[in-house]
Amino acid sequence: MANPPVAVELLNEQFGPHPAHVPPGGWVGRAQPEKIIKTHCCFCGMQCGIQLKVSKNQVIGFEPWEEFPFNRGKLCPKGVKRYLQGGHPDRLLTPMKRVEGQGFVPISWEEAFETTVREIKRIQAQYGPDSFAMLSGVSLTNEKSYLIGKFARLALKTANLDYNGRLCMVSAGAGNKKAFGLDRASNSWDDIVHAEVILLAGTNVAECSPITTDYIWRARDRGAKLIVIDPRVTPIARTCDLHLPVKPGTDSALLLGILRVLIEEGFTNEAFIAEHTSGWEDTKAAALAMSLEEVSRISGVRVEDIQKAGRMWGEAKTSFLMHARGIEHSTKGVDNVVSCINLVLATGRIGKKGCGYGTITGQGNGQGGREHGHKCDQLPGNRDISNPDHRAYICSVWGCTDEELPGKGHTAPEIMEMIHAGEIKGLLSICFNPLVSLPDSNFTAEALGKLEHYTAIDFFLNETAYHADVVMAGSLHEEEEGTSTSAEGRVIKINKVVDPPGEARTDTSIILELAKRLGAGKFFDHFTDSESIFNELRVASKGGTADYFGITYQRIVDEMGVFWPCPEEGHPGTPRLWEDYKFKTNDGKAHFNAVTYRPPAEEVDDEYPIVLTTGRVVSHYLSGTQTRRIGGLVDLCPDPYVEIHPTLAEKYGIVNDQWMRVESRRGHVVLKAKVVSTIRPDTVFIPYHWPGKKAANNLTNRAYDPVSGIPEFKRACVRIAPASGPEQ
């Protein structure tokens, strides 16, 4: 039984989200801070430095941290308002259990642990160890990510551990491994400033990684040209030199077209290609196989603009290419990533000052989290769980046998499909709200209803946890020490600012207690604090591509972050990769990957004639569990809406601010129209941060990239109609 115990509306009343507009105690007579602690923002992969003001074990305000080199005091609205999540009225203060007809009632920690462990044992005895899955998230620190990776395999003894980075970084990771043999942005952001041309592919940097705009503008002030590939005029696209308004789901065609221009007009760096790469001939042939006219027809971008892009990229001496979920949330996510890398390699502009490439991590610790633990096919140090040598090394660090270490498990969306199919019966989740963030929310809700047991660890009661049997009150970002790794690959220190309030516990202590009760104490008892976990992570990552061995807590503090790989304590860290052109692939060369255009999973037809794409807004983060509770951010964007071009709106008789219905083969939403000429006339856009009747993911498609398993959030087909009011 894992349906909400009472009506969702009643749970919303009790658990929120209630927007908090003022810090604990209010503005008037606000106490002077007892201390100001340097840490980082919890929202997004920029991981901006920030100082939090503390009084009486509560965060009461913030002060910019101007000395931190990445953001130099700069913050987006989420950073400015993040301090309001502490001391929040919705904060979970005790463990709880589901009581049918009553809701969630407080219980003791003993009961919470006892019930959870009993259910894990019962389900695994009855259905096998892999019938109990764990879902995790990369807002967690490296220490917690590592701990969860080890916990799921050795204590929970399940192969089925995966994480919400499956909705974020997996296409980029897979593409980078194919091309470079290593999964990290190739440069620190400092190289952006020295680039003559910057290409942004599917990345709304102003809203999703706001500090990146500062680097781009510093380059533009030095004369850099900016090319933006996006179906919408995003804030950074508004003033760019060339905007390529691609039709969602057709990016690889457009990128093939740009590569073709580079080849045909002689902009390729043949010496670099010959010496440092492999796979060029196939890639070149694939690019030449599609005419620019064909590329234009598929992608909806004019031939002359494709040519301009190729020339702008080709003529420059230095360049920086960045991409994000816009191209990665696709059934061709990995194809799109390697297509971008092909442009970088074709011109040989990598591994030098001002010559770079990087994917922009979406989540706080999207980079470090995926390297060290809770990805279903990975072991610490970005090792492969199917590789016998990698397994043997981790077994030696963990003190377990190969038989005790499960193999490759299923991805998060596959886990949800298996729950729906009755193959997985139990779930433990932390820091993941799949009911809001997975595609096809109605399907996810159905699946959750079939679980025999579900324990959720979180600090607010997120919408997925409404389906839980047991809820454990865990810790916020500012309540536990640790490290995270930013989009640049810079390992930074998260500091503990306050203690968890009430009876809430640190996530680490919850996981350690569960491990002990599951009889796996011998693998975990030596962990005394976050630093002891990090020190084991260092050893576990040693020799892997993501090598943290030389990074210590003290070094991170002293040097304001250290870039991995950093194999020894004397090693300075590696802000810029590939300066020696020794790539981490099997042949030591950078790999071109030939891409042939494939259509998206869903094509428009008479029934569903319009393309839907989804994304973020600057004031919200992921499934909104935190940001929908922060008043100032809710005020900036209280509800989702539908961006629609005036010609499309006129055709359907929809005017600005009017309610409209958007329907796909999976479900529907009724939201207000935002009639704007800044979106393609054949496409509508809905931000995805909301649950239930407002969820963009009611519409999205359960279609996945065959390599990375990422869902195709950026392309679904819908029909639209005016509506008379919101849905009751």
Place this chain on the structure above:
Amino acid sequence: MIHLEQVQRADTVQTTPIVCMHCEDPACAAVCPADAIKKTPDGVVQSSLKPRCIGCTNCVYACPFGVPKYDAQIDQMMKCDMCYDRTSVGLKPMCATVCPSGALFFGTPEELAAERSGTPINEFIFGGKKVRTKVYLMVPAGTRALTVSTGALVRKSDLKQVVRQDG
């Protein structure tokens, strides 16, 4: 007290932050019947003085930049005072400290000109009346003063013009 204006969302995603320009001869202070708006010796125009402000909102209507806001809860006009609590102790104003894109900058016009393309100006012409301010605005090189007409600031970027729709 800074606020953000969305210029004309139907046609552009442009937003503009509204900070006090700190006029040399502030219209808000000139029209204040209670003499509640003071300028510091270093040229910072302050929020209304609570004991004097009568909440008449003359200043709200008079300011050519749309800066002062009347706060009904406290019956007083509030505006950007360049974070006097911060700038008076050597810090930058909060807006210019945190601005992610560097659209807001705290420093001298010379420092700004050295770093950016364009020219910093502090002369604005509203309906033939020239206003000089302490705060500068970056404009394309060669511009000396800005004649303000909101329509001219809007750039229409309609994707219909550059999108192929026969595919």
